[in-house]
Amino acid sequence: DQQVKQNSPSLSVQEGRISILNCDYTNSMFDYFLWYKKYPAEGPTFLISISSIKDKNEDGRFTVFLNKSAKHLSLHIVPSQPGDSAVYFCAASDWGTSGTYKYIFGTGTRLKVLA
């Protein structure tokens, strides 16, 4: 049972344009969401997070939107740069219920930014 889904395995975007990566979840107890970026042969790197009490969080070129009613979150990267080419994972946690670090990850979306 995949509780966190990233339905697009890959995405190509022109440099300077917006990249939008999507993530859907099924567990309504999830209350904390994160996005990670992963380069080959490296561990995932934290990008941005959002708590379920918010619907938007922004950090530089990265913005995460949360739609709780649709159980959907998205990551916007503006403007996209070639260095953003990587695999992006969304993750979710039911911290408020469990109080532990059990993050459920999606299967990832490979972003390719074309110069």
Next chain:
Amino acid sequence: KAGVTQTPRYLIKTRGQQVTLSCSPISGHRSVSWYQQTPGQGLQFLFEYFSETQRNKGNFPGRFSGRQFSNSRSEMNVSTLELGDSALYLCASSLDWAGGPREQYFGPGTRLTVT
């Protein structure tokens, strides 16, 4: 501040053998989690340790076990290796405080190949 370190980085084992992987968290981080990454499956949560106690566990067979030491360093062990255990094993550490969840910082991973 030094990041999360994992040893060894690469390992080749034979079916039926056992293996121990090691993880040193970021200084001051007391929560350590382990994940298995295989192609197409994303990151699957194995277990989380905090203050030498297993605080949460994923859906993996009992062949997968772990422990945490008083200095927060952690080890995971896989006994009776199977071909399907070939994967990238990632360790992540996090600051744990009562104020809420925090992001996890990942190590580079240990690439285990079972032949």
